[in-house]
Amino acid sequence: MISRFAAGIRYLFGLHHPGRNLAVLPDDIFLVSYPKSGNTWCRFLIANLVYSQQNPNWGNIDKLIPGPEVATKRYFQRMKRPRIIRSHDPFDPRYKQVIYIVRDPRDVALSQYHHHQKRKLIDESYPFAAFLPRFLAGETNEHGSWKQNVASWLAARHGDSRFLLLRYEDMIASPQLELGKVAEFLTVTATAQDLARAVEQSSPERMRQLEKMNADKNALTKGTRQDLPFVRTAKFGNWKSGMQESSIAAIEAAWAPLMKWLGYELVTRDSRLVEDFAFLASERPVVVQG
Amino acid sequence: MFNRIVDAAKRALGLQMTDRDFTVFPDDTFLVSYPKSGNTWARFLVGNIVRPHENVDFSNINGIVPGPGATSDRELRRMARPRIIKSHQYFDPRYARVIYIARDPRDVAVSQYHFQRKRKLFGDDYPIEKFVERFVAGRTCDYASWGEHVGSWLSTRNGQPGFLLLRYEDMIRDTAHELSRIASFLGLDVTPDVIQKAVAKSSANKMRELEKSQAQMFAITKDTRQDVPFVRAANAGGWRSELPAPLVHRIEAAWAPLMRYLGYELTSPGIEKPGALETILQTATIS
Numbered sequence: 001m002i003s004r005f006a007a008g009i010r011y012l013f014g015l016h017h018p019g020r021n022l023a024v025l026p027d028d029i030f031l032v033s034y035p036k037s038g039n040t041w042c043r044f045l046i047a048n049l050v051y052s053q054q055n056p057n058w059g060n061i062d063k064l065i066p067g068p069e070v071a072t073k074r075y076f077q078r079m080k081r082p083r084i085i086r087s088h089d090p091f092d093p094r095y096k097q098v099i100y101i102v103r104d105p106r107d108v109a110l111s112q113y114h115h116h117q118k119r120k121l122i123d124e125s126y127p128f129a130a131f132l133p134r135f136l137a138g139e140t141n142e143h144g145s146w147k148q149n150v151a152s153w154l155a156a157r158h159g160d161s162r163f164l165l166l167r168y169e170d171m172i173a174s175p176q177l178e179l180g181k182v183a184e185f186l187t188v189t190a191t192a193q194d195l196a197r198a199v200e201q202s203s204p205e206r207m208r209q210l211e212k213m214n215a216d217k218n219a220l221t222k223g224t225r226q227d228l229p230f231v232r233t234a235k236f237g238n239w240k241s242g243m244q245e246s247s248i249a250a251i252e253a254a255w256a257p258l259m260k261w262l263g264y265e266l267v268t269r270d271s272r273l274v275e276d277f278a279f280l281a282s283e284r285p286v287v288v289q290g
Numbered sequence: 291m292f293n294r295i296v297d298a299a300k301r302a303l304g305l306q307m308t309d310r311d312f313t314v315f316p317d318d319t320f321l322v323s324y325p326k327s328g329n330t331w332a333r334f335l336v337g338n339i340v341r342p343h344e345n346v347d348f349s350n351i352n353g354i355v356p357g358p359g360a361t362s363d364r365e366l367r368r369m370a371r372p373r374i375i376k377s378h379q380y381f382d383p384r385y386a387r388v389i390y391i392a393r394d395p396r397d398v399a400v401s402q403y404h405f406q407r408k409r410k411l412f413g414d415d416y417p418i419e420k421f422v423e424r425f426v427a428g429r430t431c432d433y434a435s436w437g438e439h440v441g442s443w444l445s446t447r448n449g450q451p452g453f454l455l456l457r458y459e460d461m462i463r464d465t466a467h468e469l470s471r472i473a474s475f476l477g478l479d480v481t482p483d484v485i486q487k488a489v490a491k492s493s494a495n496k497m498r499e500l501e502k503s504q505a506q507m508f509a510i511t512k513d514t515r516q517d518v519p520f521v522r523a524a525n526a527g528g529w530r531s532e533l534p535a536p537l538v539h540r541i542e543a544a545w546a547p548l549m550r551y552l553g554y555e556l557t558s559p560g561i562e563k564p565g566a567l568e569t570i571l572q573t574a575t576i577s
Binding site: 151 | 295297311380382383428433434435437438441445446
């Protein structure tokens, strides 16, 4: 009862986290992805491009590009517009302008497994083989399964001019090019130097360095194990060496059509037999190289 | 400020009207559709098989198959489980068991136009051309566009356990058959007799009759125009006579793949034949 009363008081003063009740404004831009798909990196990239004077770091990134579960309702009300807001939500029709980052679910599974260790949700003895079925069922977080999250956005918005689909793998391979697309989407004028600088300022090395300084000031890293980094490998294809064949097979068996549609090469089945992801425009990403 | 205090107090006591924001239990079943797709009719059908010995009507349906927009979180939490809850929400990962009703968007547009007239959102002279333009953009209600709504559910859940896809048109054609599918999805052991009676007790005529005396007892029809009925044509294909061809084309152009997937015949010239892409993703069934 006390905690409900306290929650009521916070609510009264707008000091609660709005979550899905966030009052969305028509000019808001949402940076959306399933968890562990490069959202934080992308926040740094954008912040280093758009808010570079404020020297983006782990201490202020939640202010520059806040999430509805982290910043308060009042903070959102006072933000300068247009606001750039990060989110892990599955499709939400109120989000009109969306940058959506998708990542190979085989890498997402590994990344989330390590992140759960860092957050002390599981310890190191917890086998990946036990984590994976829960991951596939969408039980490892509150944002649906990987497929549900990705498919809900693609089915609703792919082909819309206010929907920008990015792949984490493309961002790793050519960050400047992909950040250029983001800049264009945000209608921010950016020279090649601006883009290069933002990429440089958001490199894994620099983000690791900043993480060491400010891990206690960020909602994602505060109170987590400090012996495990938030910025881990910052690569793609980790699953190729870090995952058992049976696990790879389980992920592909569950989500092959969508993976194929996204250009993620399937290794455990004859890809000619895989049905394609349905009712989307034919324009699709090319196969991920490397 | 006063409103905020009331709002905060309601929230602290669990009395806020819930809509999307309420406590979901894993054994809940949701009766989901885009607005004006036969949800109220389906609630009556379900209500009449769940409570075969009661008279389900507009005054008590919200206590049997509640709608979160008209029920507080506290009331919902106090209901006997497993609950069957009506919803117009777009994809929500918390809904483990979903009966999803899809309806031809051309008919949905016509139905929503008349319903919004009934709700006095615009007058009788409001041009349907203007309405359809907003309908296609998802600006006529709070639950996304038809394509976004249907797409968000089908792409995430169709073909998976815990998801039953129904078409309004099939429900009209063979109500008893579709209702028995609902019954087995709900794990109810009901006799054909109960099904037949439920169909009869939920017929359009029966519902029209109830609506006449009970419109003020039902949140959806309360304080709306009483000269425009809630239970309207209750048929499929009304768009063929009610919707001008350019508007039909507008809707078909917006959602052709999804409409085709659902088996709604397209009439616009130049809309291609189905492609291989449109076999719905059936994720775990490829061998």
